Amino acid sequence: MGSHRRLAPSGFDRGASVAVSLLSVAAAALVAVPAAAAPYDDTRAKVDRLYEQAEKATEAYNAADERADALREEVGTARDRIARQQQRINSLRESIGSLAGAQYRAGGIDPAVALLFSDDPDDYLDKASRLDRITAHQAGELKDLQDAMRELAQDRAEAADKLRELERSRKAVAAHKKTVERKLASARRLLNSLPDGERDAYDRASRSGRDDVPDLGGATAASGRGAAAVAAARSALGKPYVWGASGPTGFDCSGLMQWSYAQAGVSLPRTSQAQRFAGRQVPLSEARPGDLVVYRADASHVGMYMGNGQVIHAPYPGAPVRYDPVGMMPVSSVTRV
Numbered sequence: 001m002g003s004h005r006r007l008a009p010s011g012f013d014r015g016a017s018v019a020v021s022l023l024s025v026a027a028a029a030l031v032a033v034p035a036a037a038a039p040y041d042d043t044r045a046k047v048d049r050l051y052e053q054a055e056k057a058t059e060a061y062n063a064a065d066e067r068a069d070a071l072r073e074e075v076g077t078a079r080d081r082i083a084r085q086q087q088r089i090n091s092l093r094e095s096i097g098s099l100a101g102a103q104y105r106a107g108g109i110d111p112a113v114a115l116l117f118s119d120d121p122d123d124y125l126d127k128a129s130r131l132d133r134i135t136a137h138q139a140g141e142l143k144d145l146q147d148a149m150r151e152l153a154q155d156r157a158e159a160a161d162k163l164r165e166l167e168r169s170r171k172a173v174a175a176h177k178k179t180v181e182r183k184l185a186s187a188r189r190l191l192n193s194l195p196d197g198e199r200d201a202y203d204r205a206s207r208s209g210r211d212d213v214p215d216l217g218g219a220t221a222a223s224g225r226g227a228a229a230v231a232a233a234r235s236a237l238g239k240p241y242v243w244g245a246s247g248p249t250g251f252d253c254s255g256l257m258q259w260s261y262a263q264a265g266v267s268l269p270r271t272s273q274a275q276r277f278a279g280r281q282v283p284l285s286e287a288r289p290g291d292l293v294v295y296r297a298d299a300s301h302v303g304m305y306m307g308n309g310q311v312i313h314a315p316y317p318g319a320p321v322r323y324d325p326v327g328m329m330p331v332s333s334v335t336r337v
Helices: 016-029 037-105 111-117 121-126 128-133 136-193 196-204 224-235 253-262
Strands: 292-295 301-307 310-313 322-325 331-336
Touching: 037 136, 037 196, 037 253, 136 196, 224 253, 224 301, 253 301, 253 310
Parallel strands: none
Antiparallel strands: 292 301, 292 331, 301 310, 310 322
């Protein structure tokens, strides 16, 4: 594997070249670093922390939103099942209703048949001993109705549980969205407080893209799907970071990985935490193009290895999809899909 030394300033090191230059000048002149550097470095560090916190909240938002989507689908399926079961119960009651009519014409309705018109399956079961008064065929029809009523009650209870969970997930989505927006607004205020020159230096570190291609060496992907995902990720270079987005016009970090592999016909989970386990873990020293590189102990950031110590990723708001050195932040794992 190639060197992991940074080849160009990245968003996570933005301002680093400015700081190095100031230190070099200071050393040569045997004077202290200008005091003005400290406020800039302090502001940059605060902005970096806010972006990191926003990214964690974004992945939590993605997880809650994905769960809400799954629950909406499950609730829809449960409602369809309930409707079918209710239709079956209605048909069974119509069928057995003819028995009640016949018994009425013959001189009265058997108490067991009268129970068919109860909406309470427990009440029906309590008096099930009366089934011995009717024929085996009739008993079978009554048993089918009893089972259908039980299943319907269970399906309704499960659907109610899913609806309550869906509401909790919706609230979590809203809460995480507010957290992301608050962190990003704070970061923007800090950046706007910088003098023009320092803000421009910060912005320049956020503008690498399709025209800033490092030497990727001659490494190849471990599979055809990995190669297709690499090609897709390259096509996204320069696209903006948009939190909660999974392409094709904007991406957050896990959204870029999910979209790139979708172009290769592979379905990845939505969050970086789940993508961490979407394949086989390999050592960083054995990383191949297309492997997912997951960052931080909480797996809150992810990029795609491209070769020669470089990844493509969606860094943070204001920075486009771009190349950065694989060692831009602590690597927690590498996953081969």
